Amino acid sequence: MAAPEQEHVDPFAHDGPWTEADVLALPVDRHVELLDGSLLVSPTGSHRHQWLSSRLWAALNAAAPRGMRALEAVNVRVGQDRLLIPDLAVVEEPDMAALVADASAVRLVVEIVSPGNAFTDRAVKPQLYAQAGVPVYLRIEFVDDEPVGHLHELVDGTYREIARDSTVTLAGPFPVTLDLGTLAR
Template sequence: MAAPQHQEAPGGFLDHSAPWTEQDWLALPESPNVELVDGVLVMSPRASNPHQRLLLRIGAALDAAAPTSLSVLPEPNVRLTVDRLVIPDVAVIADLDRHAVVNDAGDVVLVVEIVSPGNAAHDRVLKPHLYAEAGIRWYLRVEQEGPAGHLHELVDGAYREVARGPVVEIAEPFTARLDLPHLAR
């Protein structure tokens, strides 16, 4: 049996020295774990099984509650600004271009991040800051411990917590009730 061959990503992934651009990022092999923040690739390991199960169930609950004018997507590519592309765990998107590879932040009405031990600071500090700068009105952070949700609304350029607990009642952009302990079972 032949030894496995090492393959470089397009453009020489390991040898890439200049800041990364959206075009460089789009040329990478498909991977749900690589985001682009201001010219730097941010990589995360695959999520744990409980994280993935919770992501799927939150997405399904939001999809069941969302009006047909909104689309609920798991791990979509979202362009916040030029060379700033992230992958939230779940996003609710208006005016969905069904053929797009990347969705614009202006079309995203709600993002959901499920905090994992390996990316806690990213989900609790960096991503809310980036989402706020991009003008995404609603941000739901889900802590797996408990579990508990923290729903935030963008007010004057910063997120303000409007609901917290094991059961999160969402009133906008549509009504939904997320019983997180039930969804995490």
């Protein structure tokens, strides 16, 4: 006797706009972000992307003062029904049991640009992080297979690029120099 067919339930079948609660209740472990009721779903980055992210995570945590933690791929609330997942976020006094960090506690976000998320990381996310008041935004792009950091500080509600190099020195949220080329190897 054949086993009965399992009914396939699509976790993304949904009527109407999505809410933060809807996204957090999804039974999937995917990169799912929320922007004004719509989902942004993207694949995880390449092995190079993941390697650099993990090395940056270690470097930031080694330099972080007590009370600050670098966290990988966490939900950051940048507004009502707006959840973004930066590659890294430095959070002040994070609640380690929480599913979401409010942008008011985020001091730095890092986005490593991949072909599948380039537009979002260059145009959409910086505006949303700036509107939410995140003071420092670091975007990393690969140019001829070498990582280049674009460091931005929040000035009068918008990001201003203050450095563009393969070695980036942060003054805030704490002093640290990141040699992206070495970290990516």
